[in-house]
Amino acid sequence: MRISARNQIKGTILEVTKGATTSHVRVDIGGQVVTSSITNEAVDELGLKAGGQAIVVIKASDVMIAVD
Amino acid sequence: MRISARNQIKGTILEVTKGATTSHVRVDIGGQVVTSSITNEAVDELGLKAGGQAIVVIKASDVMIAVD
């Protein structure tokens, strides 16, 4: 499957923290860490766990820019 | 200003493409490139242009995870 989302960055899962319905997944994308908030179902279905390879996917319209 | 968004990644602006109301800004975050879709107003107000330093900001609930 190829998807329209402009941002697809490969990395390694550092940590999966499950809540009641929502999990937080932290992914190392080469020195920088990205945090994702997804459903517990998705974590189970994709078999996400620390040490696994993953692709961080973000739609361009969800990315903001800041300057110091 | 400090913000709740979990993802704040420093980088260098590669390109700013302006449309009628919406601009696309591409930022190099250390070998990987992130594309952002923001208003033309924001581009002007922040003075964004190629070569400038920028911080990519993404709310955790907007980040998806994929596996091959």
Next chain:
Amino acid sequence: MRISARNQIKGTILEVTKGATTSHVRVDIGGQVVTSSITNEAVDELGLKAGGQAIVVIKASDVMIAVD
């Protein structure tokens, strides 16, 4: 690629309308029509055009519920 987004619905593209930087893509998902707003780049890269098969992908946290 398998993705965490809970909503992945197959359909047929009805129409692609390109703007200056942003395109609107309308997809028939079996009688109902879904409208998507994505970058022109994504349209070109995926070769989206009327009559083509497509999968509509939506993160669960972006779905609201209404009642009459």
Next chain:
Amino acid sequence: MRISARNQIKGTILEVTKGATTSHVRVDIGGQVVTSSITNEAVDELGLKAGGQAIVVIKASDVMIAVD
């Protein structure tokens, strides 16, 4: 109330799963199922429960397109 969101699809609620602060609501929209992640408060206020009629509402800028 009429809203700008381009996607408003009628369906029947299949399941409501409450978490600590966030609920997941699954809606059958005619053979296809859409999952929504909303606050527990919204579930209570709208009286959402399995078997009820509901409208799935999604902003066009939150819809991605994928191809096989």
Next chain:
Amino acid sequence: MRISARNQIKGTILEVTKGATTSHVRVDIGGQVVTSSITNEAVDELGLKAGGQAIVVIKASDVMIAVD
């Protein structure tokens, strides 16, 4: 129609700026101004124009918090 979105704030439209596919609508919500980016179609369908009454609708998961 009642919707799950936690934020529904009444105001008066100050300005509608149309782009090629995307419009920007500025709404005064009592001294503060909110900017919305929606499709041109939605602007036409709802008949949005300066001086009109409108309700700004935002899903709670799209709201960030910052501190100085």
Next chain:
Amino acid sequence: MRISARNQIKGTILEVTKGATTSHVRVDIGGQVVTSSITNEAVDELGLKAGGQAIVVIKASDVMIAVD
């Protein structure tokens, strides 16, 4: 830090409700109340609590418009 998000509204925190991984923060922005759903981590890191000053930040592409 200055950010591209078009909507940055000052207010006072009314309530912070923590869930398993996700918190709800309610902010009074001058008579109107905005609800935000963010990670528990963000609440802790920013030291958010009732009575504190805060800025509500919303990207324009996440704002919808409704009419009665």
